[in-house]
Amino acid sequence: MNLLGIDVAPVGMGSWPLGGRFFAGDQPLGFPDIDEDSAVHIVHAALDAGIRVFDTASVYGAGHAERLLGTALKGHGEALVVSKLGMGFDEASRQVLGDQIDAADVEPAIDASLRRLRREYIDIMLLHLNGLPVGTATPIFEAMERARQAGKIRAYGWSTDFPNSAAALASLPGFMAIEHAMNLFVDVPSIQSVVKDHNLVSLIRSPLAMGVLTGKYDESKTVSSDDVRSVNHERRDYFHDGKAAPHHLANLRAVQDLLRTGGRSLAQGALGWLMAKSDRNLPIPGASTVQQVVENAGAIAHGPLPDEVMQQIETLIRREPEGAPRPR
DSSP: OEETTEEOOSOOEEOTGGGOOOEETTEEOSOOOOOHHHHHHHHHHHHHTTOOEEEOOTTGGGGHHHHHHHHHTTTOTTOEEEEEEOEEEETTTTEEEEEOOOGGGHHHHHHHHHHHHTOSOEEEEEEOOTTOOHHHHHHHHHHHHHHHHTTSEEEEEEEOSOHHHHHHHTTSTTEEEEEEEOBTTBOOHHHHHHHHHTTOEEEEESTTGGGGGGTOOOTTOOOOTTSGGGSOBTTBTTEETTEEOHHHHHHHHHHHHHHTGGGOOHHHHHHHHHHHHOTTEEEOOBOSSHHHHHHHHHHHHHOSOOHHHHHHHHHHOOOOOOOSOOOO
């Protein structure tokens, strides 16, 4: 895959888990903390395995994920960094303070991310506010375009599950990516069509359904109370009451042998499904251990699932229709 003129592997790494804990009031929005040395080892393992695209956000860990990436990627100019803006937070308390929708907040937010990441520029900056109206979002993107012209970012895009919203801004000179949810359980042909029609890149979040598609969770395993997956959320239905959702587990069991085609692990098969759906898809699974990131990177060598396997999967899986656009 070519990204900003650079050939990169079609799997990246997400850093939401690296950011550790952060909150909206008492509600956890992140994951259990990872010490700095472990986080650096995870990122270096990703680089060693051929991963070059690292996705983060200013709000992950209330700035902590960007700081860890900045430490880990120091001296690694081959790495491309994707970050996001649009949410205010307090680093000391790790509390999210609310949305930042004023275009005047864009340049200070980019400057703060640059300091935390220790970089001269950010490769792709995304708007992190999924359902923001186009009229409100437009001045924000105009400010990002000014930042691009000033050399602070190389390109920009939107983390959104609303295809019409993304399409409305796609003609801007530096708009090149949509980050959206998609995985074996959640197919979204409408937004994938926007990506194709406008010659964009899909940065795929939740490519492993927050871990369910790894096969490491069943009805008996419960995540910790400081894990975002412990909170029931209608837009993220992969876990209920801290346990993998039964209907997703049933779908996984129905197709697990097909995902393991060619010696793949379940996670590698799930990433291969995304690769087979479009050569514009760049899944960005998160990782909290070296083993996870090495396994995810193994999907690169396996490549897309074969066409006949893709067809068989569709005969077995019981997937919800795409339905109306909504945050996922």
